[in-house]
Amino acid sequence: MTRRRQEGSGTPGAGAPALGVPQPLGHRCWALPEGYIPPASTGPSPQMTSHETICLLNASPRDAEVAIHVYFAERSPAGPYRARVPARRTRHLRFNDLDDPEPIPRGTDFASVIVADVPIVVQHTRLDSRQAANALLSTLAFPVAESPA
Amino acid sequence: MTRRRQEGSGTPGAGAPALGVPQPLGHRCWALPEGYIPPASTGPSPQMTSHETICLLNASPRDAEVAIHVYFAERSPAGPYRARVPARRTRHLRFNDLDDPEPIPRGTDFASVIVADVPIVVQHTRLDSRQAANALLSTLAFPVAESPA
């Protein structure tokens, strides 16, 4: 007997392994020390606008409520910013677009902690088009282990 | 007594440590929240065509059957896409080339979950040549822990 159910396991031919998506998948807290919205851009908007993005994957069968806590060098944290990722959906959220309770300042170092009420997976991507060609970076966020209850 | 066999351990000189490849190596499920096929390219095809790639390493002595589940922001998931990675081989698969059961749309945010029937390792790379020079990003995918049976 396993703790894990299979979701969306497709319909392979007879004899093929099922290879469905295991549940739960991910963590409920992720941390990102790097954050910076480049204050300038080159190229057409919005695709080539310099941006800082968190990509949220909710592979679970339940909608996820997400809170984003933003940390700075010289002031107390902002947020939490609230977002929702529906069941079995991804959402690529630009920090540029967050404005409730306050916008994220451009050209300023920040960090973030993302907390959800169901397990998700979080990846960080920046497109920096300040100079003539765009640059990219990406990394998974740091998955925070759940403490034993 | 160990659970782990040594594969492909080479032929070091007498007295040198063997340093073979331990088995099993990797996980059977990996998640990638970031996914985007840039809709334009600059430079010669196919090398400089903008692409989104998953690199699959099967260091095991058994062929791997792989299923790729693709998640979107506004519709239900696509796939699973099926692939095979032979024993002791790597396969660098472009999302651009997936078309069964349907192509992956360009210029659209997606995410993916990769499930295999033997342990593998998965890394994500994008080449974006929309502007005059190419940009690159890469990160390991998130390894999903196996639940205790």
Added chain:
Amino acid sequence: MTRRRQEGSGTPGAGAPALGVPQPLGHRCWALPEGYIPPASTGPSPQMTSHETICLLNASPRDAEVAIHVYFAERSPAGPYRARVPARRTRHLRFNDLDDPEPIPRGTDFASVIVADVPIVVQHTRLDSRQAANALLSTLAFPVAESPA
């Protein structure tokens, strides 16, 4: 009963999940095998100056004392360099700016180990503007597991 307290949990509406930041968050030791300060730059200083950065997130309610140990290919290690990250703050530290006990040489391969007295999270970012457009890389550092006491 849980080992983990909630910090900065915001003020969601009635019935919404709290989604505060769990404590502790992170590790006390992180390693970064890659390190290189590009010896040239293109574009305005200091934003586009080629740099090698470690982003430190201290989401805890206590100030963090940090020591940075720097390793080279052909000489004994330098440091430790000392830094402080206040409680609930982030600090993005350029290796370019470290000079006590000695500056980090430009154009030279190095690696680093970051040790703190409270759990933190560490991410590595380089901006390389040696050529006409800047390039970026980023990855989380490697979290060193605490040994059982």
Added chain:
Amino acid sequence: MTRRRQEGSGTPGAGAPALGVPQPLGHRCWALPEGYIPPASTGPSPQMTSHETICLLNASPRDAEVAIHVYFAERSPAGPYRARVPARRTRHLRFNDLDDPEPIPRGTDFASVIVADVPIVVQHTRLDSRQAANALLSTLAFPVAESPA
């Protein structure tokens, strides 16, 4: 009583925490599914030559013997390539320079598994200067858990 010794712990002032480097630090096996040596370059050699690098950090007090196993899509694995990383040193090794037992082909997909006889940390970096400005990618390699003996 702890299993972990402190190495290179510096000389903080009286009352400051020691913050030395814990031992052991890292893993003895790492995997990298992505590998590709771009077959062309723009700019001065060797700094701007397109290259694929593994950065090895040996923070331990013992020299490390390293074996690199290279996997391909369509042929059996090459290697192992042998390297040494002295105690408390880093080594940034270009796949471009490996030639014993055979060179790594350019413009060809590969993957690698790095095995050492003491714990190390491994990070992967590529500089791609095929087009007018260089692009960079970097990620930690995948740390393979030691099986219980």
